[in-house]
Amino acid sequence: MEQSAIERLHLGIDLFLANMNSSVDSFNANRNAILRRHPEDKVPSYSQILRHISEITGVSSVVHPMCKNSCHAFTGPLANLDRCSICGEPKLCPITKKPQQEFHTILLGPILQALRLDSSSSKKFYYRRWKTWELIRELQAKFGNLSTYDDFYCGSDYLENVRSGKIKDTDIILMLSIDGAQLYAHKASDCWIYIWVLMDLSPDERYKKRFVLPGGFIPGKPKIIDSFLFPGLHHVCALQREGLVIWDADMNQSFTSQLFIALNTADGPAMAHLNDLVGHHGKFGCRLYCPTPGRKAMVPDLDPPPPPLPQGAIDLGQGYALLRAWKDRYARLMRPQEAGALLLYLGGVAENSNSWCPKVTRWARL
DSSP states (O other), X not given: OOHHHXXXXXXXHHHHHHTTTSOXXXXXXXXXXXXXXXXXXXXXXXXXXXXXXXXXXOOOEEEEEEOTTSSXXXXXXXXXXXXOTTTOOBSBOTTTOSXXXXXXXXXXXXHHHHHTTSHHHHHGGGHHHHHHHHHHHHXXXXXXXXXXXOSGGGSHHHHHHHHTTSSOTTOEEEEEEEEEEESSTTSOOEEEEEEEEETTSXXXXXXXXXXXXXXXXXXXXXXXXXXXXXXXXXXXXXXXXXXXXXXXXXXXXXXXXXXXXXXXXXXXXXXXXXXXXXXXXXXXXXXXXXXXXXXXXXXXXXXXXXXXXXXXXXXXXTTEEEBSSOOOSSOEEOOHHHHHHHHHHHTOOGGGGGTOOOXXXXXXXX
């Protein structure tokens, strides 16, 4: 690649990184402004920048076909099926012969390698090593007791694997998390997303957007979620068997790292898919396999709440309310029935209401 082409690509990548938290329109507006001032600088377009970044980092998505109704993906043992095993929908469109629906999986290995290419981000992976050494020293000094349990590293399972040598300083500890999401507030756009969390980083860093690694995107609500997780977990399994070669920019050396999935997290419905247990409405819904069956709580019917009174009304009790919104604009003659009721209230005789009929201005209504 010529030097001028490298400089244009460098400018395009800088522009992409500056607009990473903005929309594609912002990138295009900034690019057009540069081209108006310097038309000789052929800045790559947004799609071209994405292709170049994918080629440089090796990070890209792998696409697999799935059922159009999100029943399952055509992966693993279901890869050779021509139709969905649940709803019977064909995998390919009868007209175009292309998959009717697809989902994307982002492979984890190239992302981990790219993160260690930068010295500042590579140093953040040393936190687990430093924290583990600190915990081991405290355990030795306090006869196997810890003063504070404040992180995943304090768990006995992790420390036992470190003591036995299964987990080394150069290895990477992962947490898998999956959940459903609605992309738009007022639109039916359900999808499921699973992510990878790097447990090697400190708690202040591992949950930031920059280090939360997307694993895959599943349109709709899947029924056989294992088929959608298969490509990503198959990739991790291959890395566990062969190891992941990483070049550390801070130490300026390469090494082979092993991956460990320490935790799987999800909410109730998603966890039922991961561990193949019944949901929280099932008879034995406890995840700790306790034999206590679930019970349905019988809630009695409650009386409906009384209707709210209009603004300005006064509750007189016994079902009566004084409405304050019926004030007359002009004085009027009282009807005989109204005059009789007023005379009775004032202690007079109701029969005199025919001869006594004053003008009144009604300011409230019962």
